[in-house]
Amino acid sequence: MHVHKYERWWMMFGIVMLLVFLSILGVAAIADDMNPPSGMQQIDPTKVAQTPPFDKPGLHRNADGSYDAYYVAHVFAFDPATVTVPAGSKVNFYVTAPDVVHGFFITHTDVNMMAIPGWVNAQSHTFRSPGTYLLICHEYCGIGHQNMFAKIEVR
Numbered sequence: 001m002h003v004h005k006y007e008r009w010w011m012m013f014g015i016v017m018l019l020v021f022l023s024i025l026g027v028a029a030i031a032d033d034m035n036p037p038s039g040m041q042q043i044d045p046t047k048v049a050q051t052p053p054f055d056k057p058g059l060h061r062n063a064d065g066s067y068d069a070y071y072v073a074h075v076f077a078f079d080p081a082t083v084t085v086p087a088g089s090k091v092n093f094y095v096t097a098p099d100v101v102h103g104f105f106i107t108h109t110d111v112n113m114m115a116i117p118g119w120v121n122a123q124s125h126t127f128r129s130p131g132t133y134l135l136i137c138h139e140y141c142g143i144g145h146q147n148m149f150a151k152i153e154v155r
């Protein structure tokens with residue numbers, strides 16, 4: 001096949017533009033990895049046990065009657081293991097991890113987060129019905145993954 005000199009030039013131009021386009025996509029993908037969803041706060045994953053409020057994980061009652069629940073997800077448990085709130089309570093969940101990525105999923109709710117070393121993730125839920133809600137790790141994190149769960153008791 002005979003390719004005219006100028007056609008070859010255009011083919012080269014096309015390939016170069018394609019490479020430029022792909023490299024922009026690649027840079028964007030890397031930048032996405034480095035910027036979790038807005039609203040997430042950073043935390044030093046090596047100092048979770050010394051960083052308030054995660055130095056004392058657990059439930060804190062707010063003046064308006066809602067609760068803040070601070071969780072540390074680690075191999076292979078959640079701290080706190082159980083919290084108890086009255087039915088109708090709005091709970092603001094905050095979670096971080098000192099070791100590896102864990103899941104944070106509460107059954108019968110739309111709370112579905114990742115616990116990521118270096119970041120604090122947050123989501124709220126109002127528990128209208130009494131019962132025991134399971135908080136489970138739904139992100140494979142190692143040999144004890146399937147035993148990693150906690151409970152939220154709504155009375």
Ligand code: CUA
Nearest residue numbers: 102137141145
């Ligand atoms: Cu933690 Cu799976």
